[in-house]
Amino acid sequence: MVIGSLCICFYVGTYIRPLTIPLYFGSALFGLGLGALWTVQGYFITVNSLPKDVLRNTGIFLALYQSSLTSASLFYFLMVRGSLSITWETRIVVFSSLLAISFVGVIAFSLVVHPWTGKIPLGPETIISERREQPSVGSDHTRGSRSPDEHPKTAETHRRPWSAFLSTVKFIWTRNILMLTPYFIYIGFEQSMWSNIYPTALGYTVRFGILREAMVGLNGLFVGLGEILGGVFLGLMGTRLNAFGKDGALLGGLVVHLLACYMAFINTPVSASRGMTEYPAFVGPRYPNVSTRI
Incomplete structure (x- = not known):
C-alpha cells in the first residue's frame, strides 16, 4: 500500500508543472500503483471481516474512500470558479495541497498493522501435491525422525513472491475469471468515463461560460x-443483500449508471471531449451567457 500510494503521489506531482514525458510516465505509475493499492485494500477488508459483515465493511470503506473525491473536487471548484483558465499560482496551490495530503495518506498506510499472524497456507492443490511428494511416516527415511502429528504442519508455509505471481497468472485463465473479464473491461471504461472523458467534455464546452473550468x-x-x-x-x-442475493443491487446499479451516461450524452456536445467547442448539446445550458448568473 505504501509503494502504490507513492506512485499516486508522483502522478499528482506531475501536474504542478505538466510536461509530456513525466505525465505519460506518471500515468503508467498511477495505473500500477492504484491497481496494487486497491488489491491490498480489498485483502485487508476481507481478512478483517466476517462473511456476514464483508458487504457492510466494504460499503463503509467506499464511503470513506470517496469522501476524498468530494473534498478535493470542492476545493478545486472554489479555486477555479470564475476563471477561464488555470493560472500558474492556482495550479501551484491546488496540486501542492493535494500532494501534501497524499503524503499524509502514505504515512497513514505505513502505520497499518498487518492483519495476518503466523504462516500463510498454500492452496489445496499445492498441499495435496506436497503431501504426495513427502515420504510416508512409516518409511525408512522418516522412521524415528517425524511423528504423525507433525506431518500436517508441512501444509503451512510461506508463499514466495514468485510463486504467488505464477499462481495469480494461472488464476487469470480459470473459467470464473474469464467469465468476469467483460465485467472488468466495463469497469475500466466506466472509470475512464467519469474521471477523464466527461470532465474533459465539461471543460471544453464554451457554452458554460466562465464556469466551464469549475x-x-x-x-x-x-x-x-x-x-x-x-x-x-x-x-x-449488507445483511439483507446477503440474505436475498446481490442480483437486485447489481441490476439497480446498472440501471442508474446507464441513466447517468444517457444524461451526460444529451447534456454535452458530441465533439467536446476532443477539444474546445461552441456547438450546442441536445439539452445544452439554459443560459448561454451563464457568466452573468454566478
Whole structure:
C-alpha cells in the first residue's frame, strides 16, 4: 500500500508543472500503483471481516474512500470558479495541497498493522501435491525422525513472491475469471468515463461560460457524493443483500449508471471531449451567457 500510494503521489506531482514525458510516465505509475493499492485494500477488508459483515465493511470503506473525491473536487471548484483558465499560482496551490495530503495518506498506510499472524497456507492443490511428494511416516527415511502429528504442519508455509505471481497468472485463465473479464473491461471504461472523458467534455464546452473550468470540480463533487451514498446504502443493506442475493443491487446499479451516461450524452456536445467547442448539446445550458448568473 505504501509503494502504490507513492506512485499516486508522483502522478499528482506531475501536474504542478505538466510536461509530456513525466505525465505519460506518471500515468503508467498511477495505473500500477492504484491497481496494487486497491488489491491490498480489498485483502485487508476481507481478512478483517466476517462473511456476514464483508458487504457492510466494504460499503463503509467506499464511503470513506470517496469522501476524498468530494473534498478535493470542492476545493478545486472554489479555486477555479470564475476563471477561464488555470493560472500558474492556482495550479501551484491546488496540486501542492493535494500532494501534501497524499503524503499524509502514505504515512497513514505505513502505520497499518498487518492483519495476518503466523504462516500463510498454500492452496489445496499445492498441499495435496506436497503431501504426495513427502515420504510416508512409516518409511525408512522418516522412521524415528517425524511423528504423525507433525506431518500436517508441512501444509503451512510461506508463499514466495514468485510463486504467488505464477499462481495469480494461472488464476487469470480459470473459467470464473474469464467469465468476469467483460465485467472488468466495463469497469475500466466506466472509470475512464467519469474521471477523464466527461470532465474533459465539461471543460471544453464554451457554452458554460466562465464556469466551464469549475464544472470539472463540480462534476467530481457530485460523482463522489453519489459513490458515498452508494457505499452507505451498501453498508446499511449488507445483511439483507446477503440474505436475498446481490442480483437486485447489481441490476439497480446498472440501471442508474446507464441513466447517468444517457444524461451526460444529451447534456454535452458530441465533439467536446476532443477539444474546445461552441456547438450546442441536445439539452445544452439554459443560459448561454451563464457568466452573468454566478
